[in-house]
Amino acid sequence: MANHQFTEAEIAAVYRVIAERRDMRHFLPTPVSAETLAKILQAAHQAPSVGLMQPWRFIRITDRTLRHRIHELxxxxxxxxxxxxxxxxxxxRMAEFLRLKVEGILDCGELxxxxxxxxxxxxxxxxxxxxxxxxASVSCxxxxxxxxxxxxxxxxxxxxxFDPKKLGALLNTPADAKPIAILCIGHVSTFYNEPMLVETGWRKARPLTDMVMENQWSTHE
Known part of the structure; x- marks a missing residue:
């Protein structure tokens, strides 16, 4: 039987990047190279999609005025x-939310x-x-x-x-298209040790055991 397994080092790298991925909000102003951005977008385009519909569309925001208008939305x-x-x-809880940094739109190298x-x-x-x-396909x-x-x-x-209708109007998207994510990409001084919402005390992450069931729905509440 053919061995399709990656090397131990390659396997470790896959699990490491999954474990160390963070939803970042703090960025440095250093530009992202065109080569690296192209590689990241190619990775997106290699995602699975139901029926091979490839429903993802990406709009790169290079106009600084437009970036500010998105931030206002x-x-x-x-x-x-x-x-x-x-x-x-x-x-x-409302005041606590208002203290959270929820985006890095004006700071990131690429939007x-x-x-x-x-x-x-x-x-x-x-x-x-x-x-x-x-x-689900775009999320992948x-x-x-x-x-x-x-x-x-x-x-x-x-x-x-954000309001997807207002953002869609700002970006001149077709009426039946729908913006679902604003993506901030850029260099950072450090990565959060834990998800930012955990570090700030906004919410605690639940363990995997609370999410896995067998044969039928069961509750761990």
Missing amino acids: VDEERKHTAQAIGEYDNTA LVAALCNHREEHIFGRRTLPEMDI AIQNMWLAARAEGLGMGWVSI
């Missing part, structure tokens, strides 16, 4: 999110917007009963970018605090 939604947290939880493609209704294979598999592409960026020594942050 995010800041607007940040305030709405804080208000919703206050109504759902309490005002102390991209990931969007779902238009004409998605034409892709039926794998989506007839699960149309949200288009989002973004995860590939995260891992590739970390392997290259770069940080990446996924910003989802």
Whole structure:
């Protein structure tokens, strides 16, 4: 039987990059080389997608004024999110959220917007009963970018605090396309030892044992 396993060093590198991936918010202004950015985007394009629909579209933001307008949209939604947290939880939690750094849009070396493609209704294979598999496919592409960026020594942050209709209008996307992620990529002074929301005390990560069931749904609450 053929041995398709990677070498021990290669296997260790795969698990290491997964373990050390972080959703980054703090960046240095150092530019990202065009070669490295191309490699990261190629990693995204090698992601699996249901029915091979490849629903990911990436818009690179190079205009500084546009970057500031995107930041304004995010800041607007940040305030709405804080208000919703206050109504759902309490005002102390709302204030705690407002103290969090939720993005690095104005600081990162590269800014991209990931969007779902238009004409998605034409892709039926794998989506007839699960149309949200288009989002799952784009998420796989973004995860590939995260891992590739970390392997290259770069940080990446996924910003989802924005109104997709307003961002779509700003970027002139087709009506049936949908922005789902603002991606900050860049050099960092250090990577967080743990996810930032854990380090800041916002939330504790639950163990794997709480997520794995056998034969039927069971609760660990």
